[in-house]
Amino acid sequence: MAEFRPDTRPVDLSLFELFKIGPGPSSSHTIGPMAAGLDFRRRVLELPGRVLDRAAGLRAVLLGSLSATGKGHGTDRAVAAGLLGWAPETVDAPAFARLLGGDDPRAEIELSGHTLVLTPDDIEFGPLVHDHPYANTLILKLMGPQGPLFEQTYYSIGGGFIQWEGYQPPERGRPKHAYRTMAGLLGLLEGGLTLARVMLDNETAITGASERDVLAGLDRILEAMDASVTRGLETEGLLPGPIGLSRKAAGLSARSSERQARADRTLLELDAWALAAAEENAAGGVVVTAPTSGSAGVVPAVLRHLRTRRRLSRKNIRQGLLTAAAVGFLIKHNASIAGAEVGCQGEIGSASAMAAGLLCTALGRGPDTAASAAEIALEHNLGLTCDPVMGFVQIPCVERNAMAAVKACNAFLLASGGDPARQKVGFDVVVEVMLETGRDMSCNYKETSQGGLAVNLANC
Ligand code: SF4
Structure with missing residues (x-):
């Protein structure tokens, strides 16, 4: 198979190509x-x-x-x-x-x-x-x-x-603010533009939609994400397919409220919310790609945390989602978000990086801190393989969403506590490394179920 190649044009993706509502898994x-x-x-x-x-x-x-x-x-x-x-x-x-x-x-x-x-x-x-x-x-x-x-x-x-075959990129508007890398994007912001403004201007320029429609679309995405968590929390029993995997989200949610220690409660809640959307996805329910369906629990878990525990305004949450989109765009544009191309680092790693950037912006940190947090989250998912057991998006996928949501929070904390200017590894470098790692990865670990857990738990 020919190798995946990064795009050399400016990022011209639409928010609603990245965040798509659809059935799992x-x-x-x-x-x-x-x-x-x-x-x-x-x-x-x-x-x-x-x-x-x-x-x-x-x-x-x-x-x-x-x-x-x-x-x-x-x-x-x-x-x-x-x-x-x-x-x-x-x-x-x-x-x-x-x-x-x-x-x-x-x-x-x-x-x-x-x-x-x-x-x-x-x-x-x-x-x-x-x-x-x-x-x-x-x-x-x-x-x-x-x-x-x-x-x-x-x-x-x-x-x-x-x-x-013969695909030509569709005719679409040119982005108002051209960038191809995180360094380029951060450079645009030095003149006083906000990241949210860049994303909204580009969306309206690329798609021709009004800003009002774009914001309404973002709200629909936020609602669909939250609905996937809610449905997952309300459903118990076994996931479909031969594995016989039990849904765990509802049980974890109940346990979280019994915990005295606040840290335990926060972790268990994040776990439960990420599992809830990931279990909905595994059951073929409707989720939002963020950036994929297999990783559709990570961003919604973090969003629910911001809404219910931090009580953030819709405006802050939208701005956070726009940062998540910028991170996802850059990974898709310069590497890949497909498990079949680069392994799970491209799905769960990207979702974790998006969620880390989202947290930073929604909680008032600057774009350079958001870039650092996204870098940290992606860096510590490098090499993550894709080996779904029996070809179902259940093991390791469902729990992996919970791990990635927690990792995003830790990346936010690590980035917020440091000086982004002193960070040795930049976001663009780690995206490039992710692509190279994916190219070096055996095809057994790229959504083929021919290696790893998939062969060692073949008859679980
Ligand atoms: S292991 Fe593979 S199928 Fe499962 S979430 Fe990761 S990339 Fe998707």
Whole structure:
């Protein structure tokens, strides 16, 4: 497989590409493939009617990590959902969980008056190693009686982002404040701009949305994050799949209130909130990518702490979320947020760094302290492998969210207690090191379930 390369253009991502509402358990294996199915459906509907008249079925080929762990990650159901026209942000999570299951595991896909039937046999789990430029590759085909009538190759590049063969970045507005690195971003702020202003100006310039709509969108993201924590705390029992893993969030939350020591209480609360959203994700519930679904418990846990224990205003919390986005943008732009590309350091490590930056801004620290905290959190997740047991986003993923939320708080404390100017390791360096470490990492540890816990707990 070709190597992932950092982008040399200024950061021009949208906040709502990074923070996406959608069903768990995986942004790259669930939300991305669903978006690919939806895009393929749109393309098929644009084909001349005479092509559709000859259509006999649909076929999907999953490659790389999508094949290795696609079953446990619901990739087959995600492709079917997209082909049905279901979008990640509005999908009915229980209906999605039932798709391609039960006594009649067929999806009937209506395409301009033609009904094509998709069954689990139409989804091929292909080879792990292939020559496409991204690990997570899928090929969707419209089949005729003799073979494919039309096909498209898609790449799920992490965090629910997709590209396709021949992809060209979409035409979009240029960012008002151009930056490509944390050093560049901090340099922009020396003239008196705030980080929140840079992020909001860029969002409106890139997407054309009004600032009012952007703020309303941010509030929807905050609500969806908090809702994922609440639903997780209200649900007990086993997570789906063969592992038989019990949900722990509700029990931990109850135990936290019994603790006398304040430090224990704070830690247990953070654990419970991170676990709650991560368990929702593992169960296929609706979460927000931050930056991915597998790591969707880290930022919401820290946000709930700020809201309920620090009683911060919505304005402070929004500003914190904008810093988290800046951190996530820079990691995605210059390295990767995909477990299949760089291991779990790109997912949980990025989430922890985002949460650390968020804490600093929301609690009134400057952007250089936020950059230091993000650096510390990412540095101490370097080398973190991705080895989900039995291909399900449960072990080690769920607890890893709790560990990362706690680590973010510690990174905030470490950065706040020091002088950012004297920090030896810069954020941009650690992002580069993360990418290099990911490149050196064996493919066994990049969401393939072929190494680590996945092989040592294969029959847990
Ligand atoms: S180990 Fe980390 S990167 Fe891998 S699936 Fe779990 S959360 Fe995602």
